[in-house]
Amino acid sequence: xxxxxxxxxxxxxxxxxxxxxxxxxxxxxxxxxxxxxxxxxxxxxxxxxxxxxxxxxxxxxxxxxxxxxxxxxxxxxxxxxxxxxxxxxxxxxxxxxxxxxxxxxxxxxxxxxxxxxxxxxxxxxxxxxxxxxxxxxxxxxxxxxxxxxxxxxxxxxxxxxxxxxxxxxxxxxxxxxxxxxxxxxxxxxxxxxxxxxxxxxxxxxxxxxxxxxxxxxxxxxxxxxxxxxxxxxxxxxxxxxxxxxxxxxxxxxxxxxxxxxxxxxxxxxxxxxxxxxxxxxxxxxxxxxxxxxxxxxxxxxxxxxxxxxxxxxxxxxxxxxxxxxxxxxxxxxxxxxxxxxxxxxxxxxxxxxxxxxxxxxxxxxxxxxxxxxxxxxxxxxxxxxxxxxxxxxxxxxxxxxxxxxxxxxxxxxxxxxxxxxxxxxxxxxxxxxxxxxxxxxxxxxxxxxxxxxxxxxxxxxxxxxxxxxxxxxxxxxxxxxxxxxxxxxxxxxxxxxxxxxxxxxxxxxxxxxxxxxxxxxxxxxxxxxxxxxxxxxxxxxxxxxxxxxxxxxxxxxxxxxxxxxxxxxxxxxxxxxxxxxxxxxxxxxxxxxxxxxxxxxxxxxxxxxxxxxxxxxxxxxxxxxxxxxxxxxxxxxxxxxxxxxxxxxxxxxxxxxxxxxxxxxxxxxxxxxxxxxxxxxxxxxxx
Numbered sequence: 001x002x003x004x005x006x007x008x009x010x011x012x013x014x015x016x017x018x019x020x021x022x023x024x025x026x027x028x029x030x031x032x033x034x035x036x037x038x039x040x041x042x043x044x045x046x047x048x049x050x051x052x053x054x055x056x057x058x059x060x061x062x063x064x065x066x067x068x069x070x071x072x073x074x075x076x077x078x079x080x081x082x083x084x085x086x087x088x089x090x091x092x093x094x095x096x097x098x099x100x101x102x103x104x105x106x107x108x109x110x111x112x113x114x115x116x117x118x119x120x121x122x123x124x125x126x127x128x129x130x131x132x133x134x135x136x137x138x139x140x141x142x143x144x145x146x147x148x149x150x151x152x153x154x155x156x157x158x159x160x161x162x163x164x165x166x167x168x169x170x171x172x173x174x175x176x177x178x179x180x181x182x183x184x185x186x187x188x189x190x191x192x193x194x195x196x197x198x199x200x201x202x203x204x205x206x207x208x209x210x211x212x213x214x215x216x217x218x219x220x221x222x223x224x225x226x227x228x229x230x231x232x233x234x235x236x237x238x239x240x241x242x243x244x245x246x247x248x249x250x251x252x253x254x255x256x257x258x259x260x261x262x263x264x265x266x267x268x269x270x271x272x273x274x275x276x277x278x279x280x281x282x283x284x285x286x287x288x289x290x291x292x293x294x295x296x297x298x299x300x301x302x303x304x305x306x307x308x309x310x311x312x313x314x315x316x317x318x319x320x321x322x323x324x325x326x327x328x329x330x331x332x333x334x335x336x337x338x339x340x341x342x343x344x345x346x347x348x349x350x351x352x353x354x355x356x357x358x359x360x361x362x363x364x365x366x367x368x369x370x371x372x373x374x375x376x377x378x379x380x381x382x383x384x385x386x387x388x389x390x391x392x393x394x395x396x397x398x399x400x401x402x403x404x405x406x407x408x409x410x411x412x413x414x415x416x417x418x419x420x421x422x423x424x425x426x427x428x429x430x431x432x433x434x435x436x437x438x439x440x441x442x443x444x445x446x447x448x449x450x451x452x453x454x455x456x457x458x459x460x461x462x463x464x465x466x467x468x469x470x471x472x473x474x475x476x477x478x479x480x481x482x483x484x485x486x487x488x489x490x491x492x493x494x495x496x497x498x499x500x501x502x503x504x505x506x507x508x509x510x511x512x513x514x515x516x517x518x519x520x521x522x523x524x525x526x527x528x529x530x531x532x533x534x535x536x537x538x539x540x541x542x543x544x545x546x547x548x549x550x551x552x553x554x555x556x557x558x559x560x561x562x563x564x565x566x567x568x569x570x571x572x573x574x575x576x577x578x579x580x581x582x583x584x585x586x587x588x589x590x591x592x593x594x595x596x597x598x599x600x601x602x603x604x605x606x607x608x609x610x611x612x613x614x615x616x617x618x619x620x621x622x623x624x625x626x627x628x629x630x631x632x633x634x635x636x637x638x639x640x641x642x643x644x645x646x647x648x649x650x651x652x653x654x655x656x657x658x659x660x661x662x663x664x665x666x667x668x669x670x671x672x673x674x675x676x677x678x679x680x681x682x683x684x685x686x687x
Contacts, residue, residue, distance in 0.1 A: 004276055005191065012178055015178060017209055018057060020176050021205050024168055024208075025165055029058060032058055032142070032161070036067065037065050037067070040140070042159060043151070043162045045146070045164045046165040046166075050204045053205075069105040072106065072108055073089070074086065074110065093106075094132065098135075102138060105142055108141065108143045111143035111151065113149075115152055115155055130154055133155065133158050134158065143159060147345075167202045167204060168197075168203060168208055176205060184217045184224065189220055200232075201391070202235060202347050211231065215230070215231065217230075235316070236347055240317070240350070242314075242316060242317065243308075243311050245307040245308045247266075251305065253424055253428025254428055257421055261305065261308075265309065269284075272284040272285065289417040290393065291395045292418070293418045294396055295402040295418065296423075299469030300422065300423060302421050306396045306398070309394075310350075315349040315350050315394070316349065318351070319353045320340050322355060322357055334379040338379065345393055349394075351395075354396070354398070356399065360376045361377050361397070361405055377406050381408060397409075423467055429456050429471060432471045433471055433475065436472055436476075443491055448491045448496050457556065474496075478491055513550075514665065517542045519583055519586050519661050520583055521553055521664065522658075523578035524575055524579045525537050525660060525675075526578065526649075526656050526660060527575045528553060529675065534555065534572065535557065537553055539553075539554045539669065539672070540552070540660075542664050550593065556672070566612075573601050573604055573638070574645050576598070576601040579597055580597065581646045581650055585647075605638045606635050609635050610624050610635075615634060618631075618634060
């Protein structure tokens with residue numbers, strides 16, 4: 001019964017937990033029964049709560065084969081001393097091994113507990129258990145281990161047959177739902193198998209029966225959504241959550257990123273949900289990548305995109321910090337990874353996010369990696385390779401350093417889908433700010449929004465671009481300021497500026513120092529505004545509102561981000577000399593404020609000559625490893641040419657420098673709108 005909609009009259013009317021296990025796992029039970037029947041030890045990995053039910057179903061099969069089974073679960077027997085369960089299990093195990101002279105099956109429902117150790121190695125008791133497992137060849141072992149616990153390799157080697165029971169197979173669901181339960185999930189009482197699988201696929205058969213038995217509500221509901229919501233919410237445990245992040249409503253901008261995620265993942269899974277043919281569904285499942293890498297700079301919303309994906313799929317969400325998985329105990333880091341995947345499978349459909357994946361999944365063999373990290377990478381590869389095609393668990397690794405990840409993780413079949421999430425451009429920032437504006441009730445005017453967009457288009461004091469996190473922090477700062485002032489009117493550009501400047505420690509300048517800084521910045525600004533090769537000047541300030549600088553000239557965001565021409569670099573050289581040469585022209589002296597300008601100018605000139613091939617009299621090649629006097633001469637000439645051009649242009653536009661200086665002294669800071677009437681526009685627009 002693998003159809004998408006099973007008629008109500010084909011569903012059972014009553015079902016015990018043992019009947020449910022028999023109905024859910026016939027293939028696994030048959031495999032274990034057949035192996036034990038021919039004398040092969042079997043290890044079953046399953047949830048602890050499922051173990052006694054699986055054994056009960058297997059016991060009946062073993063009886064039919066004429067095999068007896070001894071179940072060593074640590075229950076006290078007559079004459080046993082008053083000791084703990086594990087001690088009793090070990091004592092009973094000794095008796096069974098050393099007293100058995102005929103072939104029988106000994107069942108160890110807690111084999112993992114007998115062999116576990118807090119330090120990662122084998123305890124004295126565990127070493128005795130291993131020895132007992134190998135001591136008597138007439139015994140056929142049936143061991144059970146929890147999915148999240150690993151057995152020592154020496155113990156695993158004893159079991160040639162390993163059967164894993166995870167969740168409930170989709171094609172068996174119709175055997176596990178009663179007619180009265182289906183009446184609460186469908187207007188006509190039929191069972192939508194694939195819809196139910198999406199809600200409860202991670203539950204084993206016994207847990208599923210308990211959950212369905214508690215399902216309440218009206219029969220044949222016109223809208224069964226509440227029943228489905230209740231079912232899904234009861235499958236979540238611990239740190240597993242159901243996110244509510246809409247890809248389009250809650251994430252501003254990033255149109256290209258959203259399109260890629262929508263077309264390559266979400267649309268595919270939507271087609272999977274809408275399909276009515278099992279063959280089509282199986283075909284789509286074979287195409288959907290289960291592993292994904294979301295990479296980009298910090299604060300750009302990688303985790304937010306993962307939450308939006310989980311929301312679109314109706315999936316649970318688990319976020320795991322890479323460093324938190326690491327442990328000083330041998331084997332514990334891998335065990336932590338196993339537990340994450342067990343939780344994910346039990347909560348399926350589920351999206352698991354490994355934040356800072358590069359913290360433990362770097363290239364094996366690299367100098368900085370450890371043996372523990374190698375083991376964690378191996379364990380992650382094992383988990384990724386162990387997914388069934390219909391298993392609704394998706395793994396996302398987020399990283400700032402995708403190039404450092406182990407290549408084995410990035411090959412097809414593992415983390416094969418890569419989504420780059422860069423710093424936001426102007427349109428993205430406008431959309432992100434608008435989202436936070438609505439969420440926080442800031443009532444930004446269009447001018448205030450544009451001020452925030454422009455100001456966030458230039459690098460921060462540490463040289464990094466603004467991220468979505470920075471934009472959210474700016475909006476929260478505006479919101480706090482409005483709350484303190486009891487404001488309910490719209491947010492203005494001045495409010496934006498105040499939020500940007502609020503925590504800046506400003507220097508106290510004397511009138512003479514203030515004039516020097518104003519002349520210096522006016523020299524830079526005039527040369528920049530006259531150049532057709534540079535972006536427009538967005539803001540000039542002598543207020544000390546940029547940490548580490550008495551003043552600054554800030555450009556608008558360039559229309560091109562990835563290509564820089566020779567003309568642009570040479571124009572930048574000229575502008576860098578503008579501050580010092582303006583001081584020389586109007587003050588007859590120069591300050592030490594040009595030290596950073598001169599360093600940047602030399603770096604640009606050296607790069608132009610030695611690396612970029614911007615040479616007139618020398619062969620075009622890279623000269624980085626050559627100690628040649630001609631190279632130093634070429635660098636010096638390029639710098640001096642830029643300085644002379646700066647001097648000539650400043651003298652030609654001396655009045656403009658003076659006018660801008662006085663305006664800066666009066667206002668302290670000038671934005672683009674106030675700069676427009678001061679100078680003629682460049683001869684050609686910036687490309």
